[in-house]
Amino acid sequence: MGTRIFTVANQKGGVGKTTTAVNIAAAMATAGLRVLVIDMDPQGNASTALSIPHTSGTAGVYDVLIDGVPMAEVVQDCPQISNLSCVPATIDLAGAEIELVPLVARENRLRRALTTYLESRPPNQEVDLVIIDCPPSLGLLTVNSFVAAREVLIPIQCEYYALEGLSQLLKNVELIQQHLNADLRVSTILLTMHDARTRLSSDVAAQVREYFGDKVLRAAIPRSVRISEAPSHGETVITYDPSSSGALSYTEAAAQMRQQEVAP
Numbered sequence: 688m689g690t691r692i693f694t695v696a697n698q699k700g701g702v703g704k705t706t707t708a709v710n711i712a713a714a715m716a717t718a719g720l721r722v723l724v725i726d727m728d729p730q731g732n733a734s735t736a737l738s739i740p741h742t743s744g745t746a747g748v749y750d751v752l753i754d755g756v757p758m759a760e761v762v763q764d765c766p767q768i769s770n771l772s773c774v775p776a777t778i779d780l781a782g783a784e785i786e787l788v789p790l791v792a793r794e795n796r797l798r799r800a801l802t803t804y805l806e807s808r809p810p811n812q813e814v815d816l817v818i819i820d821c822p823p824s825l826g827l828l829t830v831n832s833f834v835a836a837r838e839v840l841i842p843i844q845c846e847y848y849a850l851e852g853l854s855q856l857l858k859n860v861e862l863i864q865q866h867l868n869a870d871l872r873v874s875t876i877l878l879t880m881h882d883a884r885t886r887l888s889s890d891v892a893a894q895v896r897e898y899f900g901d902k903v904l905r906a907a908i909p910r911s912v913r914i915s916e917a918p919s920h921g922e923t924v925i926t927y928d929p930s931s932s933g934a935l936s937y938t939e940a941a942a943q944m945r946q947q948e949v950a951p
């Protein structure tokens with residue numbers, strides 16, 4: 688089976704993109720898949736959650752995008768979870784949004800580097816899953832992520848404004864499909880910060896399920912203090928509190944993703 692490549696995107700801030708990227712990655716690695724997380728957000732939150740050093744000057748995705756450093760030289764192993772590695776983001780990446788503009792093939796730089804990396808893996812050490820964590824914007828970093836991926840995973844927070852801006856995101860995915868990456872498709876929607884006790888949360892969930900149908904994972908992620916505490920310990924909730932509702936629901940969501948039919 689080939690490598691599945693997801694980008695986790697939503698230009699709305701704070702909807703659970705990073706939390707979803709690292710916890711799905713951790714759940715998949717725990718289930719035995721070889722997983723690579725690429726942190727494309729200058730905030731470096733995914734790197735933090737995976738305990739990957741990313742102080743300014745650390746080699747990371749900036750060097751790959753701007754200086755053409757091979758990805759293999761900047762990948763780091765996650766200390767807590769075997770089979771899980773990460774390309775870290777440092778604050779230097781904030782400048783990349785501008786520095787990419789004059790570069791040749793500026794939209795394709797992540798894709799090229801990733802393709803080379805995946806093809807260079809020795810037999811029996813192929814990467815099964817790549818998860819790219821996007822910043823909350825639709826700039827060149829996100830465009831690079833869309834061009835490098837085949838599947839888009841959209842986390843949707845079960846809040847009143849959840850659906851606002853979603854049509855813009857879908858329109859952008861369509862533009863990428865038309866001009867830069869015909870293989871890209873929105874394959875997976877995950878409801879996050881769901882509170883089954885509130886009418887609002889259930890209403891948003893129902894609307895999302897009606898619109899996106901079976902792309903919406905049956906597992907929804909509950910609002911959980913354990914999920915929000917884990918990153919401050921440099922952990923995902925999967926290792927921080929494996930029996931918590933948050934860990935169980937991310938594990939269930941990951942299991943459902945493994946059962947999805949994958950386009951050839």
Ligand code: ATP
Nearest residue numbers: 700701702703704705706823880909910911914915
């Ligand atoms: P940004 O747009 O800034 O990159 P994001 O979409 O990546 O944000 P996260 O950083 O994953 O969002 O989450 C935003 C905040 O909400 C974080 O403090 C995180 O710990 C918290 N959070 C995410 N999911 C949950 C949850 N299910 N329950 C409780 N808190 C959560």
Ligand code: MG
Nearest residue numbers: 704705728732
């Ligand atoms: Mg984030």
